[in-house]
Amino acid sequence: xxxxxxxxxxxxxxxxxxxxxxxxxxxxxxxxxxxxxxxxxxxxxxxxxxxxxxxxxxxxxxxxxxxxxxxxxxxxxxxxxxxxxxxxxxxxxxxxxxxxxxxxxxxxxxxxxxxxxxxxxxxxxxxxxxxxxxxxxxxxxxxxx
Amino acid sequence: xxxxxxxxxxxxxxxxxxxxxxxxxxxxxxxxxxxxxxxxxxxxxxxxxxxxxxxxxxxxxxxxxxxxxxxxxxxxxxxxxxxxxxxxxxxxxxxxxxxxxxxxxxxxxxxxxxxxxxxxxxxxxxxxxxxxxxxxxxxxxxxxx
DNA sequence: CTCGATGCAAACTATTTGCAGGCAC
DNA sequence: GTGCCTGCAAATAGTTTGCATCGAG
Numbered sequence: 495x496x497x498x499x500x501x502x503x504x505x506x507x508x509x510x511x512x513x514x515x516x517x518x519x520x521x522x523x524x525x526x527x528x529x530x531x532x533x534x535x536x537x538x539x540x541x542x543x544x545x546x547x548x549x550x551x552x553x554x555x556x557x558x559x560x561x562x563x564x565x566x567x568x569x570x571x572x573x574x575x576x577x578x579x580x581x582x583x584x585x586x587x588x589x590x591x592x593x594x595x596x597x598x599x600x601x602x603x604x605x606x607x608x609x610x611x612x613x614x615x616x617x618x619x620x621x622x623x624x625x626x627x628x629x630x631x632x633x634x635x636x637x638x639x
Numbered sequence: 640x641x642x643x644x645x646x647x648x649x650x651x652x653x654x655x656x657x658x659x660x661x662x663x664x665x666x667x668x669x670x671x672x673x674x675x676x677x678x679x680x681x682x683x684x685x686x687x688x689x690x691x692x693x694x695x696x697x698x699x700x701x702x703x704x705x706x707x708x709x710x711x712x713x714x715x716x717x718x719x720x721x722x723x724x725x726x727x728x729x730x731x732x733x734x735x736x737x738x739x740x741x742x743x744x745x746x747x748x749x750x751x752x753x754x755x756x757x758x759x760x761x762x763x764x765x766x767x768x769x770x771x772x773x774x775x776x777x778x779x780x781x782x783x784x
Numbered sequence: 785c786t787c788g789a790t791g792c793a794a795a796c797t798a799t800t801t802g803c804a805g806g807c808a809c
Numbered sequence: 810g811t812g813c814c815t816g817c818a819a820a821t822a823g824t825t826t827g828c829a830t831c832g833a834g
Contacts, residue, residue: 510813511813511814512807512808512809512812512813512814513808513809514807514808514813514814514815515807515808516814516815517814532798533798533799534798546816547815547816548815548816548817549798549799549816550799550800550801550815550816550817550818551814551815551816553798553799553800554800554814554815570715573797573798573823573824574797574798575798575799589757589761589763589765591763592766598761598763600757600761602753604749604753605770608747608749608770608772609772612734612745612772612774613774616734616743616745616776616777617776617777617780618734618736618743618774618775618776618777619774619775619780620734620772620773620774621737621773621774621775622772622773622774623770623771623772623773624770624771624772624773625750625753625768625769625770625771626768626769626770627753627754627757627765627767627768627769628765628766628767628768628769629757629758629763629764629765629766629767630763630764630766631761631762631763632761632762632763635762635764655788656788656789657787657788657789657832657833657834658833658834659788659789659790659832659833661789661790662789677823678823678824679823691791692790692791693790693791693792694791694823694824695790695791695792695793695824695825695826696789696790696791698823698824698825699789699790699825718798718799718821718822718823719822719823720823720824
């Protein structure tokens with residue numbers, strides 16, 4: 495426990511940036527969640543815990559966390575960007591029901607090979623991938639959509 | 640040639656919607672392009688051809704074209720949503736250079752199998768997928784990024 | 785003729801940014 | 810003490826929407 499804070503600390507130190515209570519609280523909040531979250535979700539979650547952190551700080555902090563490898567951008571939903579914590583989790587892809595919005599995560603090891611092939615054939619240094627599959631879940635199918 | 644217009648016509652007819660010059664011009668413009676485009680790109684492209692079509696109409700038309708299977712949403716770039724025409728092209732995935740923004744398209748047949756597996760194992764009806772691979776292209780690697 | 789579609793401009797909303805004060809180091 | 814960080818509020822910018830008018834069917 496707490497290793498995400500260690501990573502944050504190290505990441506900031508390496509760039510001579512400051513380890514502030516706000517940045518720590520944001521990371522704590524993110525890793526206390528187990529869902530896909532928006533900036534607003536974080537803001538309200540922190541607020542409930544009596545942590546008054548401005549949206550601006552959240553917006554300014556997220557890119558740092560992404561570049562530190564703690565957080566990933568998942569997709570857009572209703573005009574909002576959704577994120578997830580990636581540290582400490584195996585990489586996974588998303589299967590989404592277009593009708594009800596439900597998201598199922600699944601592993602897809604084959605994509606490692608795809609990455610390797612692209613790297614070799616095109617000379618790219620590949621940093622990662624994002625696979626999103628869209629469809630209709632069983633429940634929504636029977637409801638007829 | 641013109642089959643995208645046929646599809647548009649049929650799609651609109653089936654829903655008792657109108658086949659307007661604006662909708663036709665938008666589809667023509669989209670299929671005259673061979674890149675990823677934003678709403679602004681379309682707007683300016685049409686304007687250059689002396690077609691004064693409002694942004695609002697473009698925003699209102701794109702969802703129709705997506706649901707008609709003519710157009711797909713690719714990804715976000717600088718806060719803008721980018722689209723591509725999908726009709727008449729084999730499905731492909733995108734490999735993107737994070738440094739220069741260049742996008743390389745590639746086919747990935749393995750994903751058909753992934754879709755099939757998900758459909759079988761989870762009972763979803765799968766409609767499609769979007770794979771985006773991120774990395775650094777050879778040129779940007781040598782420039783050191 | 786009728787109602788859906790368009791253009792315009794105003795409204796919305798997520799995100800970014802300038803600035804004055806605060807605090808990590 | 811210095812300069813990065815924060816909160817606030819204002820600015821941005823993409824997208825949506827209300828409404829009067831237009832025109833496809």
